[in-house]
Amino acid sequence: MSVLFSSAIQYSTAQDSEGTVVRDSQTVLLEGKTLPANDYIHLYDATPYMIKAGHVAAKLPCDSKSETSLKVLIGQAPNLKPADLELLKELSKPGAMCIYHVDVESTKQVNGTITDIALQNPTNKEVKFAPTATIVIGVDEIMPGAEEAGAMGNMSMGNSTG
Known part of the structure; x- marks a missing residue:
């Protein structure tokens, strides 16, 4: 599967004792792509x-x-959990596409x-993405210490569906 990514990175020198201000934006265009059953991107x-x-x-x-059957997972690999997504009703079309x-x-x-x-x-059916299906990720601030926070490892979704 090929996925189109668009990225814009703007670094700032603003730092405090906890982190560094950045602006990294990643846009993932999903139109025409397929996400297999019980799999992830x-x-x-x-x-x-x-x-x-972010x-x-x-x-x-x-x-x-x-409601969407898909899950946006966040965390530190391999320990990812579903995010608590909030619906934007004004920009959604129930039964078709929701934001x-x-x-x-x-x-x-x-x-x-x-x-x-x-x-x-997390379902047993593949998902084929319609026009305008997208994910936009914005990261505003980062901080060091991910290695100390948890063990590095291969990402697996395990029991991430609930």
Whole structure:
């Protein structure tokens, strides 16, 4: 599967004791692509840095109740969990395509480190993406320490569906 990525990076020298301000924007155009059943697309990896502040917006297929079967996963590989997506009703078309978004922020809590973002299809059916299906990832601030926050390893989704 080929996926079109568009990226814009703007670095700033603004630093505090906790992080560095950056502006990294990744746009993933999904039109015409297929996400196999029980599989995922790894969209973003900030390692060796943690994402201190960021945002994800996703325009995805949805049912008549504005729910999508797809999951945006966040965390530090291999420990990714589904993000709590918020529906943007004004920009959504229930039964067709809906827009969701979530703020992304690493914390000092156990499993609070975010370095990776992925899109998962936890269903037993492949998903073929319609025109305008997109994911936009914006990273505003990063900080070092991802290696100390958790063990590095191969990414697996394990039981990430719930």
